[in-house]
Amino acid sequence: MDALFDLFSSLVNVLWSLLDVVVNLVRVILPWLPLLGWIGFWTFAVNWAKALPILRRGGFIGILLLMFVAVLVWAAVAPPENGRHLMLGLSVSNHAGKFIYVTLLTCIALLCGSAQLAGSFGRLGEFPEEPADDDHAHNAHGHNNDAHGSHDHGHDVAHAH
Numbered sequence: 437m438d439a440l441f442d443l444f445s446s447l448v449n450v451l452w453s454l455l456d457v458v459v460n461l462v463r464v465i466l467p468w469l470p471l472l473g474w475i476g477f478w479t480f481a482v483n484w485a486k487a488l489p490i491l492r493r494g495g496f497i498g499i500l501l502l503m504f505v506a507v508l509v510w511a512a513v514a515p516p517e518n519g520r521h522l523m524l525g526l527s528v529s530n531h532a533g534k535f536i537y538v539t540l541l542t543c544i545a546l547l548c549g550s551a552q553l554a555g556s557f558g559r560l561g562e563f564p565e566e567p568a569d570d571d572h573a574h575n576a577h578g579h580n581n582d583a584h585g586s587h588d589h590g591h592d593v594a595h596a597h
Contacts, residue, residue, distance in 0.1 A: 474541065478548035483563040485553065503542055507534045 465472075491499070511534040521533030528536070552561040 471544075475544060475548055478545040479552055479557065480560060482549065482552075484549035485563070487549065488553065499542065503538050506538050507531060510534045510538070 487495075508531075511531045515530050516533065520527045520529060521536075523533065523536060551557065555561065
């Protein structure tokens with residue numbers, strides 16, 4: 437009976453140790469969860485094959501403006517405790533620190549797009565093409581045209597080409 441009790445005690449110890457491992461893993465991952473979500477979003481939720489041509493045609497100006505607004509709002513909403521950020525041994529002002537953070541987040545997003553366009557994620561980074569909607573489809577109203585009977589109520593006039 438002692439052997440069975442020792443086995444049961446060892447199993448309980450293993451379960452407690454596994455619980456400790458999970459708790460410590462959560463403690464390590466939890467502070468990085470927003471950044472992991474940011475990377476996951478820009479890697480798997482954005483179709484960079486469609487976004488890149490828009491950026492090349494001048495969409496980057498909108499991104500720069502959004503970055504500028506993000507720096508201003510973030511600096512006003514969450515200033516550092518002593519008014520300065522410590523980065524790599526340097527003491528930088530509130531707005532400069534927020535500018536560095538926003539620039540790093542933008543660079544991470546663009547790197548995620550670069551990795552997706554390079555095919556680094558295989559099928560996870562592929563987006564199936566959606567069928568093009570036909571603006572003049574007559575059967576796309578949720579009913580067929582025979583249900584109207586023989587009377588004309590302007591349906592053909594509204595969709596005249």
